Structures are given as C-alpha cells and as structure tokens.
Amino acid sequence: xxxxNITLNTDSYKMSHWLQYPPGTEYVFSYIESRGGKFSExxxxxxxxxxxxxxxxxxxxxxxxxxxxxxxxxxEPFNYEGWVRLLxxxxxxxxxxxxxxxxxxxxxxxxxxVTVENTDPEFYxxxxxxxxxxxxxxxYPTTVATQSREIKKVIKRYLEETGDVSGLPFKLHxxxxxxxxxxxxxxxxxxxxxxxFMGTDTITGALFAMKYYDTEVPGFSIPAAEHSTMTTWGxxxxxxxxxxxxxxxxxxxxxxxxxxxxxxxxxxxxxxLWGNKLxxxxxxxxxTVVVRPDSGNPPEVVLKVVEILGEQFxxxxxxxxxxxxxxxxxxIQGDGINYxxxxxxxxxxAGSGWSADNVAFGMGGxxxxxxxxxxxxFAMKASATMVNGQxxxxxxxxxTDKGKSSKKGRLALYRNRETGEYVTGPExxxxxxxxxxxxxxxFLNGDIIKxxxxxxxxxxxEI
Numbered sequence: 001x002x003x004x005n006i007t008l009n010t011d012s013y014k015m016s017h018w019l020q021y022p023p024g025t026e027y028v029f030s031y032i033e034s035r036g037g038k039f040s041e042x043x044x045x046x047x048x049x050x051x052x053x054x055x056x057x058x059x060x061x062x063x064x065x066x067x068x069x070x071x072x073x074x075x076e077p078f079n080y081e082g083w084v085r086l087l088x089x090x091x092x093x094x095x096x097x098x099x100x101x102x103x104x105x106x107x108x109x110x111x112x113x114v115t116v117e118n119t120d121p122e123f124y125x126x127x128x129x130x131x132x133x134x135x136x137x138x139x140y141p142t143t144v145a146t147q148s149r150e151i152k153k154v155i156k157r158y159l160e161e162t163g164d165v166s167g168l169p170f171k172l173h174x175x176x177x178x179x180x181x182x183x184x185x186x187x188x189x190x191x192x193x194x195x196x197f198m199g200t201d202t203i204t205g206a207l208f209a210m211k212y213y214d215t216e217v218p219g220f221s222i223p224a225a226e227h228s229t230m231t232t233w234g235x236x237x238x239x240x241x242x243x244x245x246x247x248x249x250x251x252x253x254x255x256x257x258x259x260x261x262x263x264x265x266x267x268x269x270x271x272x273l274w275g276n277k278l279x280x281x282x283x284x285x286x287x288t289v290v291v292r293p294d295s296g297n298p299p300e301v302v303l304k305v306v307e308i309l310g311e312q313f314x315x316x317x318x319x320x321x322x323x324x325x326x327x328x329x330x331x332i333q334g335d336g337i338n339y340x341x342x343x344x345x346x347x348x349x350a351g352s353g354w355s356a357d358n359v360a361f362g363m364g365g366x367x368x369x370x371x372x373x374x375x376x377x378f379a380m381k382a383s384a385t386m387v388n389g390q391x392x393x394x395x396x397x398x399x400t401d402k403g404k405s406s407k408k409g410r411l412a413l414y415r416n417r418e419t420g421e422y423v424t425g426p427e428x429x430x431x432x433x434x435x436x437x438x439x440x441x442x443f444l445n446g447d448i449i450k451x452x453x454x455x456x457x458x459x460x461x462e463i
Contacts (some may be wrong), residue, residue: 004057006094007067007083009133015076018125018203023273024388026121028128031383031411032138033424037376037404043106043461045192049212051098051448054133054172059083076418079125086123095120096127098134099439101413101453104195104460106149109376111424112439114138119445121386125322131380139378140185143371144192145461148172151339151363152196153463155356158346161359162322171360172342172367173199174219175334181363189368194219194454195461199360199381202368215454221373223250224292226257236264240273244281246289253286258332261299270305274329275312282313282328289328290360294335299348302333306349306358313461322355334362338370381406413438 001008021028034042069448071078086092100114101107116134118126151172159165174193177186178208183204190205191213200219209218225246233242243259250257261269264460270291274282282289291309293301306325313326333345342363346356369441382394383406410427414435423435 002066004054004061005063005066006057006059006130006133006265007063007078008070009054010129011132012074012076014129014132015071015078017128018079018082019077021124021385022387025124025385026389027118027384027386028124028382029115029117029378029384029410030127030131031112031116032135032378032380033112033291033406033407034109034139034142035377035379036109037374039109039146039150039376041106041108041146042113042142043104043145043195044066044101044138044142045103045145045195045457045461046188047098047100047114047138047442048103048448048452049141049188049191049208050134050137051443052212054137055094055096055098055130055380056446056448059087059094060092061087068450074343082123082125089120089122090446092124094130095123096130096443097441097445098443099412099441101438102440102456102460104457105438106147106461107413107422107438111422112407112411113142114380115411115439116380124385128382135373135378135380139373139376140371141188141192143373143375143378144189144368145195146376147339147371148193148196148367149461149463151342154339154343155361156344156463158350158356161356162320162350163318163324163355167357169198170220171199171332171356172197173332173360173362174202174205174363174367175220175362176368177202177204180368187367190219193367195457197419201362209454213452213454213457218454222256222258222290224261224290227260227294230260230263232463239263239269240277243269243273243278247278247281247285247287251282251285251287253287255287256330257287258291258292262292262294262295262296266293266296266301266305267308270308271312275309278310285328287328288330290330292332292334292362293422296335298336298341299345302331302345302359303348303352303354305331306354307352310354313323318355318357320355321353323353323358324355325358330360331358332360332362334364337361338365338366377403379404379406381409384410404450 068078155171187204187208190202191209206219230242309329315323393408395406397405412427
C-alpha cells in the first residue's frame with residue numbers, strides 16, 4: 001500500500017459523499033478552527049509537513065486502482081471516473097486551494113485558521129474528501145505547540161518573578177518519544193514542541209523540523225543516565241560508582257550531565273552521595289550535575305531535593321530575593337510533569353524562597369500524547385457552496401449543543417492593525433486601512449506556494 005495515497009487517506013464514509021451533494025454543485029468551501037478548549041488561543045503549526053508529504057504528491061493510476069479495489073471489498077462506492085478524470089486533466093495534481101495563517105502565529109480560539117476549496121467545479125467533492133487527513137495534520141501539531149507555549153508562559157512568569165529569564169529556552173525538555181503512538185507522531189509532535197523550546201530528547205522531532213522546515217539542528221540535549229545504567233553497578237552499594245562514572249565520562253568544565261538519582265533513596269543520594277562523598281569531585285569537575293528525581297509527589301520531592309542540595313553545596317540569594325543553588329548543581333523533574341504540575345512545582349519553590357532557576361522539566365506523554373482533537377475542540381466544516389452558479393451559506397446549529405454550531409459563508413481572518421485583535425469575517429470584506437488579511441495561500445492546484453522556515457515560525461511564536 002502507498003501511504004501517500006490520498007484516495008485512501010480519508011474516512012470510509014467520505015467515499016460515498018460525491019453522490020450526496022445537490023445536483024449542480026460546483027464548489028465547496030470549508031474552514032478549520034479551534035472552537036475553544038483548554039487554552040484560549042492556539043499556536044498554529046504543522047500544515048507544511050502535511051503539504052509536503054501528502055497533498056503535493058500527485059495521484060497515480062496505481063493509487064486509483066488501489067483505492068477502487070479496497071472500496072469494492074470494504075462496502076463503499078468509489079468515484080473511479082472522478083479520480084481518473086483528475087489524473088487525466090491535472091496529471092494527478094489536486095485542484096485545491098488552501099489558505100492558512102502563518103505557521104507559529106498564535107490566534108484566539110473561535111477564529112478561522114485554514115480554508116480549503118476546490119478550484120475546478122468538476123471536483124466539488126474533493127474539498128471534504130481531504131478533511132480527515134487535513135484536519136488531523138493541523139489539530140495535533142497545533143495542540144502540542146499550543147500546550148508547549150502555554151507552559152513556556154508559565155515558566156517565564158516564574159523566572160521573571162524569581163530568577164533569570166535567559167534560561168527559558170531550555171526549561172522544558174521533550175521526553176515524549178517513547179510515549180507516543182507512532183514514529184510519525186514523535187516527529188510531528190516533537191517538532192511542534194521545538195517551536196517554543198530548544199531542549200529535546202526526541203530526535204525524530206528535530207529531524208522532522210529539519211526535513212520540512214529548512215533548518216539546521218533545532219534541538220539539543222546532554223548526556224543523561226537512566227535507571228539501567230545506574231543499577232547495574234552492583235545495586236544499592238554500587239550506586240556511588242555509577243555516579244562517579246558519570247562524572248568521569250561527562251563532567252567537564254562548562255558541561256552539564258543529568259543523573260537519575262532515585263533508584264533507591266533520592267534524599268540520601270542528594271545529601272550523602274552527591275552532597276558529601278562526591279561533593280569535591282563535582283566541584284572540581286567544573287560541570288553542572290543535574291540531579292533527577294523520578295518518583296514521588298513532584299512538588300514535595302523537588303522542593304526537598306533542592307533544599308538538601310542547598311544545604312550541601314550552598315546557594316546565593318539573587319537580586320529578586322530568591323535562593324539559587326551553587327552553579328555545580330541543578331534539578332530536573334521528568335516524572336508526573338504536565339501543565340498543572342509545573343505550575344504547582346514552581347509555586348511551591350517560590351513559596352519557600354527558591355528561584356525557578358534551580359529546576360528544569362522533562363515532559364513525556366503529557367506533552368506529545370495526552371492531547372486529542374477535543375483538547376482545543378478542533379473541527380473542519382463546510383461553510384459555503386456554489387450550486388448552479390449561486391453561492392449558498394452552509395452551516396449547522398444543533399439545538400442540543402450550541403458549542404458545535406458552525407460558521408457560514410466564505411470566511412477569512414483579519415487582524416486589526418492598531419490593536420492586534422483577530423477577527424473572523426466574510427472573505428468579501430477584504431483588506432482596508434484597519435484590518436489586515438491574515439490567511440496566506442500556501443497550496444494551489446497541487447503545488448506548494450508559500451513555505452516557512454523554522455526560524456520564521458519560532459519568531460512568530462515568541463511570547
């Protein structure tokens with residue numbers, strides 16, 4: 001099977017929809033929006049990956065025959081003549097126009113982010129046919145990028161109140177590669193996180209950003225231990241040897257090395273091993289040892305470990321009145337980390353007089369996997385159609401759930417040039433001295449018209 005075959009990259013029922021539109025249908029106009037959700041705004045990202053990997057790949061006769069053969073057994077009608085006509089007329093390129101907000105832009109929910117419509121009336125059925133793949137390509141990376149950015153806002157606030165904001169790009173590290181459903185999810189979600197931060201252990205995310213967004217390596221990591229490398233030195237008695245090996249292998253002046261230290265007793269490890277028996281080796285190395293707890297109640301454990309390291313290695317009080325550990329030690333918490341727990345940990349530290357400078361976070365499944373389409377209530381809906389030369393508004397307005405009401409008409413997104421406010425309105429309004437149109441044509445009739453570099457996206461997403 002060809003995994004770029006758009007005839008099969010859809011829902012089963014979509015195969016029958018070409019027979020369901022009114023006679024005389026010529027054009028279908030649809031839009032994508034976040035209708036609300038956990039966060040009040042979304043950071044748009046990921047469409048370019050989909051355009052390059054899927055939508056810009058021309059349909060072939062092999063794909064059409066593959067789709068036809070599947071549909072016949074699967075129980076759905078297949079628009080064989082329509083796909084063959086598309087192949088003959090456009091050499092397999094899709095007669096669609098896709099407009100979207102610039103990637104990296106943060107837009108309040110309830111606004112149009114993407115519009116799509118067919119450019120040839122013969123292929124009115126194509127707009128909604130691509131909904132499944134297109135919506136999926138948008139909601140997932142946008143939701144990950146949004147959550148990552150919202151966490152960045154939280155960490156930034158605590159750094160501004162208690163410490164130094166310059167360390168912000170490395171405060172949230174992506175631990176999510178093993179916690180996602182597929183290699184592609186790791187790549188897409190991992191790249192979305194890198195829109196906001198520069199720390200990652202999800203190699204795939206960095207590779208996807210490089211492949212689809214014209215960038216050099218956009219994410220960085222440091223040597224770090226896992227429990228298997230710490231517990232194979234002879235159990236509890238050998239833990240100090242494992243730690244000493246980490247120092248010997250990686251602790252150089254100016255370097256960082258992360259060492260998971262809760263294999264047996266995190267508090268003993270912080271006080272007696274790092275803070276006593278290995279203290280001089282840590283100080284003499286010129287490195288920063290990042291102690292990693294990996295169990296227990298995160299706010300409680302992080303605070304206690306920071307306090308122990310402060311007792312053993314010392315600390316200074318910064319100009320904002322908060323304590324900062326000696327540069328030779330820091331803490332990273334990678335267990336139980338999510339949007340809520342990060343706020344709780346930072347609030348607990350601040351409440352005890354400790355700066356957010358002392359801690360970084362590793363976030364795994366909660367970053368890349370514990371999101372879904374309903375996190376930000378994403379939907380793609382038809383809002384206008386031309387039938388026999390006349391445009392009709394298309395919408396739904398269910399009495400049982402007004403939150404699922406959809407917009408009507410040909411839509412566009414505008415930004416007020418003076419206030420920066422975003423407004424979704426009729427496409428016919430166009431630009432004027434007050435409102436700037438924000439949707440850019442990125443795809444037209446099989447070709448990618450507009451691309452964004454990763455640097456441009458990061459700049460758009462800056463807080």
